[in-house]
Amino acid sequence: MKKKNKSRIRVYSLIFFALCIVFGKTFIYQVKEKNRLNNKIQTLKDRKDKxxxxxxxxxxxxxxxxxxxxxxxxxxxxxxxxxxxxIVVKYKDND
Incomplete structure (x- = not known):
């Protein structure tokens, strides 16, 4: 029984870490995308002002x-x- 519980804990731990990696990557991507879009918005606002x-x-x-x-x-x-x-005065260029 104890071996079964340990293997379950390992499986759940692996699933938990896999989910953490997936959600972490998604969160980082969203932060980068938000920053990129904010920069684009600022560029467009500057262009609009001009x-x-x-x-x-x-x-x-x-x-x-x-x-x-x-x-x-x-x-x-x-x-x-x-x-x-x-009176119009024109100068001759020496070029």
Whole structure:
């Protein structure tokens, strides 16, 4: 009888340790996965904040489009236009 009890205890101990290993690995995997997902969430939040600021800036620029100052600025920078009383001076590059 005592040998039977000892063998039962060994079997139950092995089952217990096997379950501990399985649950331990599962727990470690879940912790790692949670950390990975939290990092991804933070990255996405940072990206969202950046896009929100770009949207705000674009809205501000859109409101400025109809101003005369903006139109003159674009005409000067993009179209290389000058006003009537201005003189254009160009320097020759020695490159």
């Amino acid at each position: 896009l929100d600021s770009e949207i705000t800036e674009a809205k501000d620029n859109l409101q400025k489009v109809d101003t005369e100052e903006f139109i003159k600025k674009v005409a000067r920078e993009k179209l290389k236009m000058v006003e009537k009383d201005e």
